[in-house]
Structure formats: C-alpha cells, structure tokens
Amino acid sequence: MADGTAIERRQSRVTAMLLLPTTLWFLLLLVMPLAVVLVFSFGERAPAGGYEAAFTLEQYANLPARLTAFTNTLTLAPLGTALCVIIAYPLAYYLAVRAGARVKLMLLVLVIVPFWTSFLIRTYAWIYILGGRGIPRLLDMVGIEDLRLINTPTAVLIGIVYGYLPLMVFPIYVSLEKLDKRLLEASDDLGATPLRTFLQVTLPLSMPGLVTGSLLVFILLMGEYLIPALLGGGKVFFVGNALVDLFLQSRNWPFGSAVAIALVVIMLVAIAAYLALVGRERTRSDASLI
Amino acid sequence: MTRKFPDPIGADEFLRQLRRYQKGSVSRRHFLGVTGLGLATAVMASAVPGLRGRAWAQGKIGDRVSVATWPNYFNPDNYAKFTEMTGAEVQVSVFGSNEEMLAKLQAGGTGWDVFVPTNYTITTYVDLDLIQPLDLSRIPNFVESAYEARFIEPGSVNGQVYAVPKNWGTTGFVVNRDKLKMPLDTWKAFWDVTRAEASGRVMVHDYQLTTIGNALKYFGYSFNSVDPKELAEAEKLLIESKPHLFAINSDYQPSMRSTDAWMSIAWTGDGLQLNRDMPEIDYVLGKEGGELWSDFYAIPKEAPHLDAAYAFIDFLLDPEVNAREVEAHGYPVPDTRTTALLPAEMTSNPIMYPAKELLDPLEFGAAVTLTDPLRAEIMARFKAA
Numbered sequence: 001m002a003d004g005t006a007i008e009r010r011q012s013r014v015t016a017m018l019l020l021p022t023t024l025w026f027l028l029l030l031v032m033p034l035a036v037v038l039v040f041s042f043g044e045r046a047p048a049g050g051y052e053a054a055f056t057l058e059q060y061a062n063l064p065a066r067l068t069a070f071t072n073t074l075t076l077a078p079l080g081t082a083l084c085v086i087i088a089y090p091l092a093y094y095l096a097v098r099a100g101a102r103v104k105l106m107l108l109v110l111v112i113v114p115f116w117t118s119f120l121i122r123t124y125a126w127i128y129i130l131g132g133r134g135i136p137r138l139l140d141m142v143g144i145e146d147l148r149l150i151n152t153p154t155a156v157l158i159g160i161v162y163g164y165l166p167l168m169v170f171p172i173y174v175s176l177e178k179l180d181k182r183l184l185e186a187s188d189d190l191g192a193t194p195l196r197t198f199l200q201v202t203l204p205l206s207m208p209g210l211v212t213g214s215l216l217v218f219i220l221l222m223g224e225y226l227i228p229a230l231l232g233g234g235k236v237f238f239v240g241n242a243l244v245d246l247f248l249q250s251r252n253w254p255f256g257s258a259v260a261i262a263l264v265v266i267m268l269v270a271i272a273a274y275l276a277l278v279g280r281e282r283t284r285s286d287a288s289l290i
Numbered sequence: 291m292t293r294k295f296p297d298p299i300g301a302d303e304f305l306r307q308l309r310r311y312q313k314g315s316v317s318r319r320h321f322l323g324v325t326g327l328g329l330a331t332a333v334m335a336s337a338v339p340g341l342r343g344r345a346w347a348q349g350k351i352g353d354r355v356s357v358a359t360w361p362n363y364f365n366p367d368n369y370a371k372f373t374e375m376t377g378a379e380v381q382v383s384v385f386g387s388n389e390e391m392l393a394k395l396q397a398g399g400t401g402w403d404v405f406v407p408t409n410y411t412i413t414t415y416v417d418l419d420l421i422q423p424l425d426l427s428r429i430p431n432f433v434e435s436a437y438e439a440r441f442i443e444p445g446s447v448n449g450q451v452y453a454v455p456k457n458w459g460t461t462g463f464v465v466n467r468d469k470l471k472m473p474l475d476t477w478k479a480f481w482d483v484t485r486a487e488a489s490g491r492v493m494v495h496d497y498q499l500t501t502i503g504n505a506l507k508y509f510g511y512s513f514n515s516v517d518p519k520e521l522a523e524a525e526k527l528l529i530e531s532k533p534h535l536f537a538i539n540s541d542y543q544p545s546m547r548s549t550d551a552w553m554s555i556a557w558t559g560d561g562l563q564l565n566r567d568m569p570e571i572d573y574v575l576g577k578e579g580g581e582l583w584s585d586f587y588a589i590p591k592e593a594p595h596l597d598a599a600y601a602f603i604d605f606l607l608d609p610e611v612n613a614r615e616v617e618a619h620g621y622p623v624p625d626t627r628t629t630a631l632l633p634a635e636m637t638s639n640p641i642m643y644p645a646k647e648l649l650d651p652l653e654f655g656a657a658v659t660l661t662d663p664l665r666a667e668i669m670a671r672f673k674a675a
Contacts, residue, residue: 045663066674241674249666
C-alpha cells in the first residue's frame with residue numbers, strides 16, 4: 001500500500017511537472033492578458049492616450065460606433081469560410097478518393113508550396129493582380145470595362161479564399177482519406193444513387209474534418225487584419241483593423257479593450273451555436289443511419 | 291558581425307609611435323597594431339572593394355541602427371554607405387502618421403535608435419518622457435547658424451534641444467492631369483471632385499492631422515481646429531466622401547503610379563518624385579492653406595544603440611550626404627549649406643519651393659491635435675465607417 005501511494009505520488013508529481021510549462025504559458029500569455037484587457041475595458045483614455053484607471057461602462061456604450069466593422073466581420077468571415085468549404089471540399093475529395101498516388105503527391109505539394117513564402121508577400125502580390133494593371137486590364141481587353149476589384153469586399157474575399165484554402169483542404173482531406181471505401185460500395189450495392197451515397201455516407205463521415213476546418217478558418221477570419229488592410233485599402237474594415245487603429249493610432253486602449261472583449265464574446269457565442277447545430281445534425285443523421 | 295577594432299589614435303600619437311618604432315623601442319607588430327596600419331593593410335590585402343570606412347567608427351557603434359521614418363523619405367545609397375563605413379546595418383521601419391509612432395513609443399520596446407517626429411509632436415514626447423535631450427557635441431555636422439530659425443525652434447523645449455531638423459515641406463495634393471482636367475487649386479475643389487468626377491480614384495492619408503485638417507479647410511476652418519462643431523462638419527464631409535475614395539493610406543505613390551488612383555493628399559517629396567517620373571502628375575497646394583511642416587531627427591529615451599544613433603544623425607547631416615538625401619526624395623532642407631549643393635533645377639522647382647502667396651496661408655501643425663481625443667476618434671470612426 002505504502003509503495004503504491006509513493007508511486008502514485010511520484011506519478012502525479014511528474015504529471016504536474018510536465019504540465020507546468022503549458023500551465024504557465026496558458027496563465028501568462030492567455031489568462032493574464034485577457035484579464036488586463038477586461039480591466040482596461042472599464043477604464044478611461046489617458047489625456048495623451050493610453051489607459052487611465054476608472055470604472056465606467058462608457059466604452060461598452062460606445063460600441064455602436066464600430067458597428068460597420070462588426071457587420072463587415074460578421075458577414076465576410078462566415079462568407080469566406082463558406083467559400084473555402086465549397087472550393088476545398090471537391091479538391092480534398094479528389095485528393096483523398098480519386099487521385100492516383102503520383103498525382104495526389106504532386107497536388108498535395110502544390111497546396112503546401114505557397115507556405116514557403118511569407119503570407120504578407122503573397123497578399124501583397126494580390127494588390128497588383130487585382131489592381132488596375134492586373135485582372136481589370138485583362139478584362140478590359142475583352143470588353144469588360146472599368147471593373148474595380150482592389151479595395152472592395154470582393155478583393156478581400158478573394159484574398160481570404162486564397163490565404164485560408166489550405167487550412168480547409170487538409171482537415172477535410174484527412175477525414176476523407178480515412179473513409180472506408182467499402183461503405184461506398186455497400187451503399188452503391190444497396191441501390192443508392194451517387195448523390196444519396198454522398199449525402200448520407202461520405203458527407204457525414206467527413207464531418208469531423210469539415211467542422212475542424214471551418215472552425216479553424218472562421219476563428220482566424222474573425223480576427224483577420226492583414227487581408228482587409230492590404231486588399232481593402234482601409235475601406236473594408238474588420239474588427240481586427242478597428243482594434244489596430246484604436247491601439248496604434250488613436251491610442252484609446254480602454255475602448256480598444258471593450259471592442260476586443262465584444263469580439264471574444266461574439267466569437268464564443270457563434271462557435272457554441274455552430275457546434276450545437278452541427279452536433280444536432282450529426283445526431284439526426286446518425287439516427288437516420290440506424 | 292561586431293568586430294573589435296583598435297581605438298583610433300591622433301596624429302601626435304601616431305608620430306610618437308612611429309619614432310618609437312624607428313628607434314627600435316617597439317616591435318613592428320606593436321606599431322602596426324596600435325596605429326591601425328596593420329588592420330588597414332590587412333583590409334587592403336583582402337581586397338575589400340570600395341570605401342571600407344573610417345577605422346574610428348568600425349565596430350565601435352554596434353552592429354545596427356534602427357530607424358523609424360516615413361515612406362519614400364531617404365536615399366538607400368546613403369544608408370548603404372553608412373553601413374559600409376561603420377559596420378552598422380540600418381533597419382528601417384516606415385510609418386504613416388505621428389500617432390502611430392507615438393503609440394509604439396508609448397507601448398515601449400520599439401528598439402528604435404532614431405526616429406523622425408514632426409515639429410508639433412516634440413513637446414508631447416518631452417511631456418511623456420519618451421525622447422532624449424541631445425548632446426550636440428556628438429552631432430558636429432549640426433551647425434545652428436546654417437539653419438532657418440523657424441525650422442529649428444520646434445526641436446527645443448524649455449531651452450533644451452531634443453531634435454535636429456531633417457527636412458521641411460508642405461501638405462498638398464497630387465493629381466493626374468491626364469485623368470482630371472478640370473481646374474483644381476483649392477481644397478474645396480479637391481473634396482468636390484472626389485465626390486463627383488474622381489469618384490473611386492482618390493486617396494487620403496491614414497493620418498488624422500492631414501486628412502481631418504484638409505477636410506476642415508473645405509469649410510475654411512483652421513487646419514488645426516479642435517472645435518467640436520467644426521470637427522463634426524469635417525467628419526460629415528469625410529464620411530460622405532468615404533464611398534468615393536480609392537483607399538485610405540499614407541503610402542499613395544504605388545497607386546498613383548499604377549493610375550489606380552488619380553488624386554491623393556500628398557507631401558512635397560512624393561509630389562516631386564511622382565512628377566519627376568510622370569510629368570502628368572501635378573502637385574497642388576490648396577489656396578485656402580493647409581500644412582507647412584518640418585521633420586526632425588530625434589533619439590527615443592530607450593534607444594538601445596545610442597552611439598549608433600548619434601553617428602547616424604551626424605552622418606546624415608553632413609551637407610554632402612544630406613544633398614544626396616534631398617536629390618533622392620525631393621524634400622527641401624532648412625540647412626543652407628546643403629541647399630547650396632543642390633542642382634539648380636531643384637532649387638528653382640516650385641514643388642519644393644512654392645510661391646510665397648501659396649506658402650503664406652499654410653499653418654504649422656499644433657501640438658494639441660496630436661493628443662486631442664476627438665480628432666483621434668473621428669479619424670478612427672471615419673476609417674471604421
């Protein structure tokens with residue numbers, strides 16, 4: 001007995017030590033900053049900018065002044081995620097189910113290669129592709145005149161899909177690759193049409209990848225700053241851009257903190273709602289399978 | 291990359307060592323070592339091309355100098371030469387507004403050794419204890435008598451010098467005359483055309499002082515107004531104009547060059563650089579007025595490479611070097627020694643040196659605009675609108 005408790009004690013000590021770095025990381029770099037932001041959000045802007053201690057709800061009351069940034073984010077982030085799903089799914093499906101070994105390898109490498117260059121530089125390249133001397137000029141040659149792409153929501157969406165597509169492709173690809181092909185054959189043997197097989201077998205089984213990919217892309221997009229800054233020209237503003245502005249230009253830390261807290265809350269609610277929806281769908285489709 | 295080099299020696303010491311060597315009281319090796327000749331020979335022997343630099347500076351100021359400045363505002367050849375001479379690499383960060391520089395310094399940990407504040411911001415930096423008093427004995431190339439007084443004064447606060455002049459200039463607008471042929475010589479016309487013929491083709495700075503300031507000029511108010519009623523009118527104009535803008539960005543040269551943008555609020559040097567390469571682009575000062583400014587070299591309180599900072603500022607204020615700066619970026623200097631070295635086509639260029647009747651109504655930025663919470667919030671609201 002005594003030995004057993006000694007071992008247990010040692011084990012729990014080892015566990016505690018192994019968890020220590022993670023815990024410290026979590027406390028120092030997530031919990032503490034978040035607490036600071038929360039405290040700041042009830043403060044006041046110091047005369048020359050920054051933070052001055054106070055307790056006021058003024059910052060939260062002022063949130064409607066950033067309504068456009070919130071609506072932009074809340075429309076373009078889900079839209080961008082949806083576009084990524086629509087484009088990534090067929091590609092991932094082809095990679096996982098249809099492509100031969102050699103083609104598959106080549107395509108996977110092609111998906112990864114862009115990561116070798118900085119995302120900033122690649123997004124910068126889009127400024128020229130979408131600018132007046134890029135695609136609009138080509139379209140001008142075939143008679144579509146005066147098309148403006150750069151610094152529009154469309155440009156931002158193109159940038160989003162370009163930048164985030166790999167993050168969607170890989171989780172879906174992984175879950176489709178594990179797919180037991182005998183299930184597809186069985187479905188076919190039992191007389192299901194390809195569409196029905198897809199909707200009732202393939203899609204539900206690839207849901208984990210789809211959910212992971214969507215969450216990954218959606219969460220990152222909610223905090224997106226770079227793409228709207230470069231391809232939106234300061235005209236398509238996300239909450240991320242508003243935050244950068246509040247901290248790095250107008251130096252209104254309390255209001256910036258309130259905006260940040262609001263964004264975190266909205267994000268948590270959105271994710272919870274999404275997971276609840278997906279969970280219900282999955283239980284229903286599981287039930288229908290039985 | 292930091293290499294340890296012997297301390298420089300003066301002429302007297304050099305001769306003394308030479309005598310000792312001649313008399314045989316020191317070895318050849320010692321002689322070459324203390325005089326630096328050994329090193330010089332070694333450098334030449336290794337056939338390092340070009341100007342290898344003054345041994346006095348080599349490696350003594352550290353391996354880098356970090357500079358915060360504005361877009362299109364330096365001559366890369368000069369910076370490369372500084373690195374060649376001193377071994378210190380020049381790291382450049384570019385900013386579009388004084389607010390952004392202030393915010394970074396307030397947050398701390400910038401690592402900047404030199405930054406380029408505009409006249410009206412220096413008192414705030416002193417109040418917030420973010421800037422160092424300058425030891426002018428370490429900047430021998432700054433000769434006060436060579437400068438116009440009004441461009442030096444903002445660098446001193448309570449009799450203490452905190453900043454030395456870099457350039458001066460104006461804030462007007464650039465316009466592509468191939469695209470916009472109507473008369474345009476006022477801020478009123480600028481904003482009116484923005485919301486009509488030039489819709490979708492106009493840029494404004496991502497900078498409250500100039501963007502709000504020139505919106506205020508539309509109504510004939512002071513560029514520096516902090517009056518809530520006047521600012522409210524300016525904000526309304528800005529919000530109404532926003533759908534007609536191409537972008538809000540202080541780095542407007544790329545878009546003007548690609549002709550994505552046809553008109554933009556602009557500073558002297560950008561006007562000159564654009565006009566030099568594309569003569570159809572004009573630089574215009576609004577008749578109602580606008581901004582006259584001067585920029586400074588200054589050292590942040592927490593500068594990690596102080597020696598490098600002083601060496602860098604002194605190097606750039608050398609009239610020869612400074613003249614090459616001006617030739618590259620087209621911003622005039624308040625230093626008469628440098629101006630004397632400029633080619634005539636620059637000193638007679640009306641973009642750099644506008645007519646008196648255009649200069650007279652211009653205003654220097656006022657310190658209050660930097661910290662005024664309302665101007666800051668209006669700019670942020672305009673961008674987020």
